[in-house]
Amino acid sequence: MNLLEGGLTALYADLNRSIERRKGYPMQNHSILACRLSMDSDIPLYSQLVGIIKQNISSGKLGVGDLLPSEAELCRAMDISRNTVRQAIGELEEEGLVVRKRGKGTFVADPNARGKCVRYSFTTEISSLGKVPSSTMVDFGVVIPPAEVSRRMQLQEDQAVYCFTRVRNVDGEPLILETSYYPQYIYPNLTRELVQTHSIYSLLYHVGIIPAAAEDTYEAVVLDDVRANLLHVPQGSCAFYHQRRTSTEDGRIYEYTCSYIRADRVTLDVHMQKNNMSFSRNVR
DSSP: OOHHHHHHHHHHHHHHHHHHHHHTOOOTTOTTTTOOOOTTOSSOHHHHHHHHHHHHHHTTSSOTTOBOOOHHHHHHHHTOOHHHHHHHHHHHHHTTSEEEETTTEEEEOOGGGGGGSOOOOHHHHHHTTTOOEEEEEEEEEEEOOOHHHHHHTTOOTTOOEEEEEEEEEETTEEEEEEEEEEEGGGSTTOOHHHHHHSOHHHHHHTTTOOOOEEEEEEEEEEOOHHHHHHTTSOTTOEEEEEEEEEEOTTOOEEEEEEEEEETTTEEEEEEEOSSOEEEEEEEO
16 A cells, blocks of 8 residues: 555545544444543542543544534443433533534534633532532522522512522532522422532523623621531631622523632632733632
8 A cells, every 4th residue: 555545544534533423423432432430539430521521622532523422322331320421511511611412412612612601610620720529418499589689680579599508528628608599480390419410500501591791709708607517617717708690691690609618728819910800719
């Protein structure tokens, strides 16, 4: 075989692999399916899968528009549950790295389109620091929120919302006590189990709720006995009180979250330059 024939053969093989990835043919030789998860690691299985897929994207093994293996293929190849796969894909979708298309599958997203949404992922933030994130559900229910919450969310006073409180942990130690409110109409039949096994942003994305803008405020507070106990710190400890209100492109406010963040483990850094200012949150 001469060089020209060899080059054409390789090009033809690459083209076939690309077509197979996009059409959804079985992917026995897909680079992701060749990877293995560690069942003994402290890092959750879904976070390990997120890392594997990210590495495949950053290394160029997966390009824009490439189709990921199906949920069934990932479950079978890695011996994990469908909920684990969905939680991983939800995190990637929340970051804008992949996009799910109904009836077609999950594809690598176009990086030029990722800046159109405002996203925040606790799991991604903590994992990027080389630490292990987890969440503990404290409470979940449908409630009539306090008047101040209704006002901030521009709701009628008697309008019901989903309300759930979680403790966000880093390396097994509580870091944030977070309470979130969502109007009931945006996702009928939301359950405690869904919130525990899926990214909330991923769930909302599938019903057309996409974050476009967010308002954040921070203030210094002193923790009462109940909140201090949940965060495993002495009563009277200092904390950051963080409020976030998130809206869609058309201005609908669909999320209000208030969080108590341990001040002994988090610093808030402001970076100022001539023409702009940026903000970062670091965990010790």
